[in-house]
Amino acid sequence: MTDDLSTNRLPEDLGAKLAVLTDERPEPADPAAPIRLRIKRRQVRRRTTAAAVCAAAATAAVVVASSVLGSIRSAEPGVATPSTSPVPKMVSTHADFRYTPLPKPWSDKPAFTTQPDSLRYAPAFYVARGSIxxxxxxxASYYSSGCLVVTDEGPAKAFGGTKDCFYENWQPDQRAQYRTIPAVVPNLSSPLHLTMVMGAVSAEARTVRITAGGKTYSTDAIGTPNSSRFRFFALVVDAAESEITAVTPLTATGQPAPSPS
Amino acid sequence: MRTEHDFDEFVRARWTATARLAYALTLDHQKAEDLAQDAFTKLWFHWRKLQNGNPEAYLRRIVASSFLSGRRRRWLGERPTDAPPETVVDPDTAQVDERLALRQAMARLSPRQRAAVYLRYAEDLSERTVAEVLGCSVGAVKQHTRRGLEALRADITFATPDELADLTERGIS
Incomplete structure (x- = not known):
């Protein structure tokens, strides 16, 4: 610190204080392992993107060629012009399975945890993050279509490692299926009244409105590669479980979203 | 294979420092871990040409630029319409108090101020090096650092005993 700042009265132990700030972090058993996995996924994605670009270019070439041929043929009397076949729906691959991206809100951000056996959920994708x-x-949503898990990364223990699946037992007019998890934090001077609400709604939904304790909360309905039938949501509300009175998925136009087909 | 082994060893050696830097920037454990992992992943794709150079400096630059560019993107996660509850802290845990107070003080700085202050005073980097990491001029680093420190000085966490007495007399503390 040779600049003029040192002549001012600086907090002498700022470096030490910053060290304390960054001190309490969960240390992974082997930080290289999840990074190695990310690298592999990125390599797969790069190869997939390259393949998709090649396929798209080939498709475009075929379409252009067929339309040129068609226009030549249509110029001949009595020859019908073949209709151009629709462009096949783009299907991407991720890791070892295929998926069709939904419109936004969309998350294909892989979720990792710091535990050595954490990859048992893979491929998992973040749905929501927050703090209490x-x-x-x-x-995160994980491979089994329609399932959510509270990841065990970081110091988050208040909601345990709760996981739940929402792909069955839907009633004909049921718009949302969800699970509530009260926060449990030991050794606090006063109890927390926070509840996590996580669940699934139809792919037509874009947001989810939650009424709890007389307040209204809103969060995105996130599509992930794990499901083309469902979108997922997760939110922590400042209310007890019993105070959650409504969970309503809404479409892009603000109308109540239908039940998953 | 040798290259992969070297890279894995580099990750293990630099993980703690990188995760600390990422946490000082994001002030969130999960975002910090994500940022650190992402930075190492990006580094891998330049590893061969950096291996005999200065990968630490490049890694810092990736962390800082990813953080600063990420701040401009919208996060699709939690978006409650109501104010969050007050922070609840066990009064006996003084270290937690101090950590939370410092975290709040750092959170009030702009992202560039936070990065400049941490790199200068926690990692003890020169202004020129910080400028290279943040991709700005030395003058800009001086300005970010000065303003960041002014903001931190104004915070009660860093007040001197005399100032604390003064604040107490005025009923502020």
Whole structure:
């Protein structure tokens, strides 16, 4: 610190304080493992993108060629012009399975945890993240279509490692299926009244409106590669479980979204 | 294989420092871990040409630029319409108090101020090096650092005993 700042009265132990700030972090058993996995996924994605670009170019070439041929043929009397076949729906691959991206809100951000056996959920994708006093939390959808898990990364313990699936037992007019998890944080001077609400709605939904404790909350209905039938949501509300009175998925136009087909 | 082994060893050696930097920037454990992992992943694709150079500096630059560019993107996660509850802290845990107070003070700085202050005073980097990491001029680093420190000084966490007494007399503390 040789600049003029050192002549001012600086907090002498700022470096030490910053060290304390960054001190309390969960240390992964082997930080290289999840990074190695990310690298592999990125390599797969790069190859997939390259293949998709090649396929798209080939498709475009075929379409142009067929339309040129068609226009030549249509110029001949009595020869019908073949209709151009629709462009096949783009299907991407991720890791070892295929999926069709839904319109936004969309998340294909892979979720990782710091535990050595954490990859049992893979491929998992973040749905939502947030924080409560002293903790952060994250919810991810995982490979089994229609399932959510509170990830065990970071210090988030208030919601445990809860996981639940929402792909069955839908009633004909049921718009949302969800699970509530009260926060449990030991050794606090006053109890928390926070509840996580996580669940699934139809792919037509774009947002989810939650009424709890007389307040209204809104969060995105996130599509992930795990499901083309469902979108997922997760939110922590400042209310007890019993105070959650409504969970309503809404379409892009603000209308109630239909039940998943 | 040798290259992969070297890279994995580099990750293990630099993980803690990188995760600390990422946390100082994001002030969120999960975002920090994500940022650090993402930075190492990006580094891998330049590893061969950096291996004999200065990968640490390049890694810092990736972390800082990913963080600063990420701030401009919209996060699709939690978006409650109501104010979050007050922070609840066990009064006996003084270290947690201090950590939370510092975290709040750092959160009030702009992203570039936070990065400049941390790199200068926690990592003890020169202004020129910080400028290279942040992709700005040395003058800009001086300005970010000065303003960041002014903001931190104004925070009660860093007040001197005399100032604390003064604040107490005025009923502020």
């Amino acid at each position: 006093p002293n903790e952060s939390w994250a919810v």
